[in-house]
Amino acid sequence: MKKLTIASDVNQVLSTIKGIEAQLSSMALNANNPEASKIFHETMLVIGEIKTDLQNRKTQLELAEPQYKS
Numbered sequence: 464m465k466k467l468t469i470a471s472d473v474n475q476v477l478s479t480i481k482g483i484e485a486q487l488s489s490m491a492l493n494a495n496n497p498e499a500s501k502i503f504h505e506t507m508l509v510i511g512e513i514k515t516d517l518q519n520r521k522t523q524l525e526l527a528e529p530q531y532k533s
Contacts, residue, residue: 473521480514 484507491503 469524473517473524477514477517477521480510480517484510484514 487503487507487510491500491507494500494503
């Protein structure tokens with residue numbers, strides 16, 4: 464059962480990261496201060512890179528271990 468937990472954990476983290484990315488995007492668009500907007504946008508881009516890396520790792524995991532596929 465531990466194997467299913469890993470897939471569930473990865474999917475949950477991806478879901479959380481997507482939510483954070485969306486919140487940062489919204490904050491960047493709604494910030495009154497241009498510097499704050501820039502920081503939110505840059506942070507959103509970093510989170511996007513982390514999301515992509517995690518999605519790639521999930522794909523690698525699924526290819527190596529089909530039981531992890533969700």
